[in-house]
Amino acid sequence: GQNIDQxxxxxxxxxxxxxxxxTYQTSGFNGLFWYQQHAGEAPTFLSYxxxxxxxxxxxxxxxxxxxxxxxxxxxxxxxMKDSASYLCAALLNQGGKLIFGQGTELSVKP
Amino acid sequence: KxxxxxxxxxxxxxxxxxxxxxxxxxxxxRSVSWYQQTPGQGLQFLFEYFSETQRNKGNFPGxxxxxxxxxxxxxxxxxxLELGDSALYLCASSTGLAGGSSSTDTQYFGPGTRLxxx
Numbered sequence: 050g051q052n053i054d055q056x057x058x059x060x061x062x063x064x065x066x067x068x069x070x071x072t073y074q075t076s077g078f079n080g081l082f083w084y085q086q087h088a089g090e091a092p093t094f095l096s097y098x099x100x101x102x103x104x105x106x107x108x109x110x111x112x113x114x115x116x117x118x119x120x121x122x123x124x125x126x127x128x129m130k131d132s133a134s135y136l137c138a139a140l141l142n143q144g145g146k147l148i149f150g151q152g153t154e155l156s157v158k159p
Numbered sequence: 160k161x162x163x164x165x166x167x168x169x170x171x172x173x174x175x176x177x178x179x180x181x182x183x184x185x186x187x188x189r190s191v192s193w194y195q196q197t198p199g200q201g202l203q204f205l206f207e208y209f210s211e212t213q214r215n216k217g218n219f220p221g222x223x224x225x226x227x228x229x230x231x232x233x234x235x236x237x238x239x240l241e242l243g244d245s246a247l248y249l250c251a252s253s254t255g256l257a258g259g260s261s262s263t264d265t266q267y268f269g270p271g272t273r274l275x276x277x
Contacts, residue, residue, distance in 0.1 A: 079257055080264060091249060091268040092202075097261040136202065140264055145190050145207035145255055146215040147266060152201060 051075045053150035055137050060156045065127050069153045071120045071137035079140040081113050082147065083122045086134045095135075096122070124155075132157045161186065163252050163269035171275045177238040180272045182250035184231050190214075190255025191233035192266060193225060196247040208233050209255040240276045247271045 053073045061067040073081070080099040084092035098104055098113035098120060110123040124131055134152040141148060164183045172178050184191050192215075193205040204217040208227035227233045231252075237244055251266035258264065 080259070082265070084268075091270050094261075094265050094267065097265060099259050099264075138202075140257075142215055145192055145209060145253070145257075146204055146217075147192065147194075147202075147251075148204060149194075149202040 051139070051141070051148045053137055053139060053148055055135075055150040055153045057151065058154045058156070060158060061127055063127055063129060063157055063159050066123065066125050067127060067155065069122045069124075069135050069137075069155070071122075071150055073118050073120070073137070073139050073148075073150075075118075075139045075141060075148060077141040078115070079142075081111075081120045082136075082138040082140060083109075083111050083120075084136040084138060086136060086152070088133075092136055127157050129157050129159070131155065163250060163267055165248075165250055165269040165272050167272060168270065169273045169275075171277065172240050173277050174240055174242060176240050177236065178240060178274065180235045180237075180248055180250075180274075182233045182235070182252075182269055184233070184250075184252030185267055188252040188254055188267075189231055190253045190266075191227060191231065192251045192253075193233070193235050194249045194251065195219075196249060196271070197245075202249070205235070207255075214255075237274075242276050245274060245276045247273050 055071045083095040086092040096111035137150040138147040192207040207215040225235045253266045
């Protein structure tokens with residue numbers, strides 16, 4: 050079956066660095082997305098990894114290892130507005146189908 | 160470029176009724192995917208339409224159906240509503256081409272339709 054695991058909750062301090070891990074077991078894997086979702090809002094795109102390695106985009110970086118079925122999202126210089134749910138999602142079957150993890154609720158404290 | 164739009168934003172229905180939700184994708188996008196989000200199950204894939212054809216399907220009962228029009232707009236229908244169908248229904252659009260880059264593969268989400276079944 051298709052399975053994606055990520056921690057349910059994490060807490061970090063403003064200005065710090067946090068790493069959110071995601072492991073997946075899927076068939077027909079194309080790539081790995083990270084989305085951010087604030088309460089009551091739609092998910093917004095953060096990053097996409099197709100090949101192994103690190104993708105950096107400002108304060109956010111994402112890593113993928115296809116052989117290990119593992120990804121992480123790294124958030125640097127945390128701000129209060131980063132408090133949100135972070136969703137790991139695998140793109141399957143030549144596109145169009147995303148399988149999501151349950152989401153990691155990140156709380157940033159002053 | 161305008162984003163993904165969904166109508167209506169909120170709906171209240173009673174058990175046994177049916178409902179139709181609408182999604183207009185980003186201009187130029189040919190793929191529309193539908194998801195159900197609930198606190199207990201998270202985001203779950205319903206189905207995807209590409210060029211008016213259902214290309215992928217999730218594990219939902221036949222009460223959930225959809226279609227796509229020639230302008231790529233999509234509708235989702237739920238018949239014989241149950242209490243458990245109360246959820247946020249999200250649609251997302253992409254090029255549908257799976258080219259291996261964020262420009263081709265990224266799904267952009269609409270604001271969702273909040274459905275409450277009483």
